[in-house]
Amino acid sequence: MNAATAARPRLATQGYFASHWRSLDYFNLYRLTLTMALVFTGVLFGASEMFTEGAGERFQAYAFAYLVVAALFVLGIRARWPGFQVQLTTHIVADIIFTVLLMGTSQRLADGMGLLLVVSIASGGLVGSGRLTLLYASIASIALLLQHSLSILGYSPTNSSYFQVGLLCTGYFAIGWLAHTLTQRALRSETLAQQQAEELALLNRINALAIENSPDGLLAVSGDGIVRHASPRALALLGVTTPVVPGRTRLEACSPELARLARQLSPDATPTLNAPNGPLRVRCIPLATADGSRVLVLEDQSLAAQAAQRLKLAALGRLTANIAHEIRNPLSAISHAAQLLSEDTHDPTQVKLTGIIENNARRLDRLVEEVLTLNRRDRLKPTSVNHAALSALIAELQQAEAIPADRISVNLDERLHFQFDPDHLRQILWNLLRNAWRVCSKNPGCIQIRLHQQAELALLEIQDDGTGVPPEHQSKLFEPFFTTDAQGTGLGLFLARELAEANHAVLAYVPGAWGARFRLSLYGST
Known part of the structure; x- marks a missing residue:
C-alpha cells in the first residue's frame, strides 16, 4: 500500500x-x-x-x-x-x-x-x-x-x-x-440534522465574515462583565493590544471607561466614549439571556463624519461645477471689458477701478479653475517622475511665482522615482509652494524642498521658515473654503489632498519646531 x-x-x-x-x-x-x-x-x-x-x-x-x-x-x-x-x-x-x-x-x-x-x-x-x-x-x-x-x-x-x-x-x-x-x-x-448542521455552519461563517469586515466594533459581554466575543475591529478602536481570551477576560481589562459606561447603559441610549483612537458612539443590544448578556456596538464617529463630509462634498462638487461653467463665460466678458476700459482712459481713478475689476476677475477665474480641477481629479494619466523631472517642475513653478533662485533649497534623492499624474503633481506643488512663499521670511533658503526615502515610501517635503500653523487651525487645514488669507479661495490645500489621494498618495501637515512642513507620502522605488 x-x-x-x-x-x-x-x-x-x-x-x-x-x-x-x-x-x-x-x-x-x-x-x-x-x-x-x-x-x-x-x-x-x-x-x-x-x-x-x-x-x-x-x-x-x-x-x-x-x-x-x-x-x-x-x-x-x-x-x-x-x-x-x-x-x-x-x-x-x-x-x-x-x-x-x-x-x-x-x-x-x-x-x-x-x-x-x-x-x-x-x-x-x-x-x-x-x-x-x-x-x-x-x-x-x-x-x-x-x-x-x-x-x-x-x-x-x-x-x-x-x-x-x-x-x-x-x-x-x-x-x-x-x-x-x-x-x-x-x-x-x-x-x-446534517442539512441543518451545514446551514448552521454556513450561517456561522457568514456571521464571522460580517463581524470581521464590519466597520463597527462588536463586543459580546455577559452580565457579570466577562467578554464572550470581541471582534478585531472593536479591539482596534479601543486600542487594546493585549490578548483577549473569550470567557475569561473582563471588560475592565480592555477598557475601564467602557466597562463603567456599560453598567449604566440602556438600550435606547447612545453615549460617546473617548477612546485612544478617537470618539466612539456606543450602542447596547440586549441578547435576552438568563445571564443578562448583551452586545456593545462601537461606531467610529470619524467614519460617520467622513461619510457626511463625502456626501456634502459630492453635492457641493456637482453644484459648483454647474455654477463654474455658467460663471466662466460672463467672467471672461467682464475681464475683457475691463482691459478695454483701461486702454481707452488716462483717468487715474478709472484705471484703478478697472485694475480692481481685473484682479477680482482673475481671482474668480482661479476659483473656477480649481473647482473644475477638483471634478477632474479621477482622470489619471500617471507617468514615472524622477529626479530630473521633479527638478524641472520646481524650477518652472519658481519662475511662475517669481521666486528668486536662492530662496529655495532643493535636496532630492537622485535614486528615487515614483508614479504620479504630472498635471496633478504640478497643481499640488504649486499650491504648497505659493503658500510657503506667502508666509516665509523671504530670506535665502527660506523654503526647503526635500525628497527622501523612508522604508517603502518616498517622502516629498516642503517646509518654510514662517510662523507655522496655529494648533487650533491644524485640524481645519484641508477643509474646503477654510483660509486665513483674505485673497485665498480656501480650496488650495483641499484640492491638493484630493489630487494626492487620487494618485494613491497622502498629503499631511507635519507639526514641527518652526515653520510649516507639508509631506507628500507615496510609494517610490530606486
Missing part, C-alpha cells in the same frame, strides 16, 4: 460513512463476544447430556470456526475492503450458517440458538440502513426450515413443530420490517 492509498479517507463505499463502519465494528464485537461464549460452552458442557454422542465435538468445532471467522471480519472492517454492503451481507450469512449448524448439534439448544438470529437480523437492518433486511429474514427462515426438515428426515428427536418454527420465521420478518422502518426514520432525521 503506497502513501497515497494510506492517506485516503476511510470512506470506501459510495453512500456509507464512518458511522456505518463504526456500527459494523460494534456489531462484529458482539459476534466475537458471542462466539467466545459458545466456545467456552462447548468446552465446559461438550461431554454433558446436553449433546448426543459425538455432537459435543461438532459443537466445539463449529463454535471455534465461528470465532475464527469473526476474527477475520475484523481485518476486513479495518481495511474497508470489500465494500460495506458486501461485508455486512457476509456477516449475516455467516451468522445464519453457523447458527443453523450449531442448532443441529443439540435439540435442547435449538430453540435458544434460533433466537440469536433475531439479533443478527435486527442488527443487520440497523447497521445497513435498512437495506436487504427482508432478504436476511428470508435467508434465515429458509435455513431454519431446512434444518428442521433435515432433523425430522434424519429421525432426530426434536421438541419443536413446524408451527413453532413458522412463528420464529414470522418473528424474523417482523423484526426485519421493524428494523427497516426505524432505520429509514433515523436516516431521514440524520439527513435533516
